[in-house]
Amino acid sequence: MKRVTRHIGLILIVVGVLLAALPLYRWATSVYYQRLAMNAFEESIPENPAPSDLKTPVEIEAEPAKEELPTALGLLEIDKIDLKAAVIHGITEDDLKKGPGFYPQSKHPEIGNVSIAAHRGVYGSWFRHLDRLKPGDKIFLTLGTNRYQYKVREQFVTHSRDWSVIDSMEIAELTLTTCLYTTTSKRLILKADLVDVINTPVVHPKTIE
Numbered sequence: 001m002k003r004v005t006r007h008i009g010l011i012l013i014v015v016g017v018l019l020a021a022l023p024l025y026r027w028a029t030s031v032y033y034q035r036l037a038m039n040a041f042e043e044s045i046p047e048n049p050a051p052s053d054l055k056t057p058v059e060i061e062a063e064p065a066k067e068e069l070p071t072a073l074g075l076l077e078i079d080k081i082d083l084k085a086a087v088i089h090g091i092t093e094d095d096l097k098k099g100p101g102f103y104p105q106s107k108h109p110e111i112g113n114v115s116i117a118a119h120r121g122v123y124g125s126w127f128r129h130l131d132r133l134k135p136g137d138k139i140f141l142t143l144g145t146n147r148y149q150y151k152v153r154e155q156f157v158t159h160s161r162d163w164s165v166i167d168s169m170e171i172a173e174l175t176l177t178t179c180l181y182t183t184t185s186k187r188l189i190l191k192a193d194l195v196d197v198i199n200t201p202v203v204h205p206k207t208i209e
Helices: 002-043 057-062 093-098
Strands: 074-078 083-089 113-117 138-143 146-159 173-179 186-199
Touching (some): 002 093, 083 093, 146 173
Parallel strands (some): 113 173
Antiparallel strands (some): 074 138
């Protein structure tokens, strides 16, 4: 009987260690993939761009607006919550291990809704402080050759199956989505309006396999 008890105790200890190590493993995995994505993004930026690479405001305005989101990796920056992360394309479980991900339904930033999802309590927990943002706070998204500046409009909670939040209503906006700590059936949604477009000499980054 004592031997059985010892074996059960040993099994419980092993299970406890594995459960404790799981969050650490997830965090390390996320850091690794995010570093790869960030390196790919940074390597795509020319160190000494030629003047011909820069476009004047007139040239930018004359360019026809595209409907689809560029295929380049993005860079999401929110100073208020100390967030700087490379944004990949996709929102599957494997995608979100690597960092924030663009919804496939996202439109071109200058004409529609750019939607990004990220974890809040597992892996890199990129959006863990998303609830701290208030109307008027600034968000920057670098994508392709442009750096887009957004201003927070609102945040609210909705059902996890409410896909209307990522619909494009012909408004240039940014939508950030993440889970709640207390339930998996609800989502925290943040909406921000596009207020400025800054042209920067950035070429298309590599993709992360």
